[in-house]
Amino acid sequence: MDFILDNKEAEQQFQQLLKVIKLRQSGEVSEAMNQQGITYKLNWGVSLLDLREIAKNYEPNHLMALKLWNKQWRETMILATLIDNPSEVTEEQMDFWTKSFENTEIAEQASSNLWVKSKFAFVKALEWCRGKKHLIRFSGIHLMGRLAITDKKAIDEMFEPFFEELPTLAKDAKLYTPLYRAVIALGSRSKQLNGQCIELAKVFQLSESENATKLGEQLFEELSSDYFQDVFKF
Numbered sequence: 001m002d003f004i005l006d007n008k009e010a011e012q013q014f015q016q017l018l019k020v021i022k023l024r025q026s027g028e029v030s031e032a033m034n035q036q037g038i039t040y041k042l043n044w045g046v047s048l049l050d051l052r053e054i055a056k057n058y059e060p061n062h063l064m065a066l067k068l069w070n071k072q073w074r075e076t077m078i079l080a081t082l083i084d085n086p087s088e089v090t091e092e093q094m095d096f097w098t099k100s101f102e103n104t105e106i107a108e109q110a111s112s113n114l115w116v117k118s119k120f121a122f123v124k125a126l127e128w129c130r131g132k133k134h135l136i137r138f139s140g141i142h143l144m145g146r147l148a149i150t151d152k153k154a155i156d157e158m159f160e161p162f163f164e165e166l167p168t169l170a171k172d173a174k175l176y177t178p179l180y181r182a183v184i185a186l187g188s189r190s191k192q193l194n195g196q197c198i199e200l201a202k203v204f205q206l207s208e209s210e211n212a213t214k215l216g217e218q219l220f221e222e223l224s225s226d227y228f229q230d231v232f233k234f
Contacts, residue, residue, distance in 0.1 A: 014067045015056070021075045031201040033070045036105045040074040050111075051075060055082035069097065074106070081110045086159035088116035094124050104178075111143040116150055122158055129165040137169060138178055145177045145182030148189055156192050163200055170204050180215060187223045191232040198223050 020042055030045030058064070065084030068076040094115060101107045115121055121143060128140030144162055147154065166183070169175050187197030199225060205217025220229070 001135060008062070010063050011060070012065065013061075013064060017054070017058075017064075017068070017079065018071075018076070020054055021046055021073070021079075022066075024054075026129065029234055033105075038105050040077075040102065040106075041072045043074040046075045051055075052059060052082060053080050055079055058083050060085035078104055078109050078113075081113040084114050086114060089114065089118045091120050091124065094118065094120060098128065098136060098139050099133075101139065104135070104138060105137045107135055108142055111139060111146050115139075115143050116146040118217070119137070121147055121151075124156075124159050126165070129162065129169060134172075134174055137172070137175060141169065141178045141182050145178070145185045148182065148185040154173070159186060159193060160196075162186075163196060166200060167203055170215050171207065172207035173211045176211060176215055177209075180218065183219055184222060187219075187228070188231075192230060227232060 003144070024044070024046040024047035028045065028048070029047065030043045033043060033045070061083055062085045065080040068080035068083065072078075074142065096108060098107070102112070115124065123145060125140050125143040128136045129144065131137050133138060145161070166179065168177055183197050183200065187194045198220060201216045201220035204212045204219065207216070208214055213221075
């Protein structure tokens with residue numbers, strides 16, 4: 001990652017943000033997340049709505065985002081994904097942050113708030129789908145789904161490389177829900193991708209993996225439904 005010199009203004013804003021976070025803390029939320037297995041080095045229990053509201057008070061700032069991420073609190077890391085400037089995000093930063101994820105919440109927030117806006121989004125999503133660690137693969141799948149939903153300028157062919165990776169991922173029971181959501185998002189983009197996703201669902205059903213077979217059946221039923229097909233008639 002690039003070395004960026006700190007400055008007095010950034011440090012003042014940083015300290016101010018830390019105070020704001022502490023004022024919005026909720027012990028009940030933090031405890032509920034711990035019970036669900038969503039753990040962090042430090043979690044003040046600030047709601048996502050509050051964090052988005054806080055972020056609106058700041059202009060995009062890459063240096064501030066790096067400082068917030070390095071603090072390693074739940075709230076500072078999520079704010080980092082909301083405040084960073086996508087045009088200054090590097091591949092090294094994306095890999096470094098993603099490899100440090102400890103739960104699916106921060107993986108989802110990073111993908112939805114920041115990675116999807118990066119010029120490296122497609123490259124990283126595909127690369128992470130081939131990863132060995134669960135949260136890296138999760139990040140790749142989630143980012144693919146977010147791209148399918150939000151990147152209206154992307155042509156269908158940009159998603160085709162993912163179809164070679166998904167049959168292997170479908171065997172992992174831990175990836176069932178994110179993969180289902182991502183493929184539905186992909187199959188909702190166009191008639192062409194809908195057809196490709198239906199064929200993908202058939203491939204899943206032929207797998208020796210019980211998880212892949214079940215996922216394929218659910219996806220096929222949804223993607224080939226009258227609702228989907230009626231949408232693409234217009």
